[in-house]
Amino acid sequence: MLFRQLFDQETWTYTYLIGDETTHEAALIDPVLEQVERDLKVVTELGLKLTRVLETHVHADHVTGAGKLRELTGARVAASPSGAPCVDQQVKDGDVLTLGGLSIQVLATPGHTDDSLSFRVGNKLFTGDALLIRACGRTDFQNGNAGQLYDSITGKLFTLPDDTEVYPGHDYAGLTMSTIGEEKRHNPRFAGRSREAFIEFMNNRKLAPPKKLDVAVPANRSCGKPAPQAQA
Amino acid sequence: MLFRQLFDQETWTYTYLIGDETTHEAALIDPVLEQVERDLKVVTELGLKLTRVLETHVHADHVTGAGKLRELTGARVAASPSGAPCVDQQVKDGDVLTLGGLSIQVLATPGHTDDSLSFRVGNKLFTGDALLIRACGRTDFQNGNAGQLYDSITGKLFTLPDDTEVYPGHDYAGLTMSTIGEEKRHNPRFAGRSREAFIEFMNNRKLAPPKKLDVAVPANRSCGKPAPQAQA
Numbered sequence: 376m377l378f379r380q381l382f383d384q385e386t387w388t389y390t391y392l393i394g395d396e397t398t399h400e401a402a403l404i405d406p407v408l409e410q411v412e413r414d415l416k417v418v419t420e421l422g423l424k425l426t427r428v429l430e431t432h433v434h435a436d437h438v439t440g441a442g443k444l445r446e447l448t449g450a451r452v453a454a455s456p457s458g459a460p461c462v463d464q465q466v467k468d469g470d471v472l473t474l475g476g477l478s479i480q481v482l483a484t485p486g487h488t489d490d491s492l493s494f495r496v497g498n499k500l501f502t503g504d505a506l507l508i509r510a511c512g513r514t515d516f517q518n519g520n521a522g523q524l525y526d527s528i529t530g531k532l533f534t535l536p537d538d539t540e541v542y543p544g545h546d547y548a549g550l551t552m553s554t555i556g557e558e559k560r561h562n563p564r565f566a567g568r569s570r571e572a573f574i575e576f577m578n579n580r581k582l583a584p585p586k587k588l589d590v591a592v593p594a595n596r597s598c599g600k601p602a603p604q605a606q607a
Numbered sequence: 608m609l610f611r612q613l614f615d616q617e618t619w620t621y622t623y624l625i626g627d628e629t630t631h632e633a634a635l636i637d638p639v640l641e642q643v644e645r646d647l648k649v650v651t652e653l654g655l656k657l658t659r660v661l662e663t664h665v666h667a668d669h670v671t672g673a674g675k676l677r678e679l680t681g682a683r684v685a686a687s688p689s690g691a692p693c694v695d696q697q698v699k700d701g702d703v704l705t706l707g708g709l710s711i712q713v714l715a716t717p718g719h720t721d722d723s724l725s726f727r728v729g730n731k732l733f734t735g736d737a738l739l740i741r742a743c744g745r746t747d748f749q750n751g752n753a754g755q756l757y758d759s760i761t762g763k764l765f766t767l768p769d770d771t772e773v774y775p776g777h778d779y780a781g782l783t784m785s786t787i788g789e790e791k792r793h794n795p796r797f798a799g800r801s802r803e804a805f806i807e808f809m810n811n812r813k814l815a816p817p818k819k820l821d822v823a824v825p826a827n828r829s830c831g832k833p834a835p836q837a838q839a
Binding site: 379380381382383384387410413417420421548549550551552557560561 | 619784792
């Protein structure tokens, strides 16, 4: 499997490229609109053809490159049924997508947002903003729910093998990856913290809204393209 | 082998952590002073003990964390004989350092600076600022030499197996790794370019000096600590 982690400096977003080395089919997870040209250059230079774009959720902090990538390559965009309505394929917990000979397992991990998915490919787990390195996504907008996030992470992601590699949607400290074992031991949001204590912590963070919330969410519900009503 | 890529957002610098899973010995390559606390936290949380710090060269764009790490952990700092005089061990082309059961092969790759080294551990190559992704280090200060850099990269690094993974000291486009095969095919500085054309290109770039040159170089020659003469 070909694998690349890509970073958007402005929004601290990680995009992931996975590719099947035999069929040369490729998927991008959580592409950023401003990085579409860079991402396609990497895809091309690795001899790949983009056939899928996977969204972990409707992002509030950056605009997705999904729609532009679909336009340019014909790639099919997939997300949760409760996510952006513009996608080509709605995927839910337990679904398995194929990418050449690779299998992409879909895990519903709601709580940061109600549409949050994680994707598992072999030993690699792409967690979006559900599980971050030594942290987790906030739960105070887009139908976030702290109790649900606690259950998604401790009841689902933490049951995966300890050596599962964790690739998050963001990191704000310059860390690039973790493992499930590490997060079980060292993530201060969960290690030794009860569900009740987690909910209390998350519900009292008093964070400012994400800077791009009002722009990014409507744009992302249209796969990064202006919504028809916005053009009218 | 445990492996982590770490990023310093302010200076776009990559630091690398490698660790032996049996003896738990660890090395940091090109640590950044401002990130020492973060880096040591990762080392500790992974159950490792820092025993080595490796410098690819005397950096001009950030101050090294080597001296502070040595103070805090007793780790031994290694660099080129023509690099910082403050180090514990001078290493040269062909040397092999051990880190528990791991072997770190030293390759002299001068040209960005006269002291530039690359380090090879298994299939991973840490190139500092000699070979960057689709680019290379500049050659207009610290005894840089474009012809020498061309020879280091095309005559030495490009003779390694195509699937060797390349981990550079910086990337300014959000790319995190490459391979030797990719760089041979797609690095515009070298692919299809003669030594003469490369020298002409590099010698006519008219770049502004690195912002931290006057501060970083003297600091780094003292492993990130003020030099004695600067204190007098």
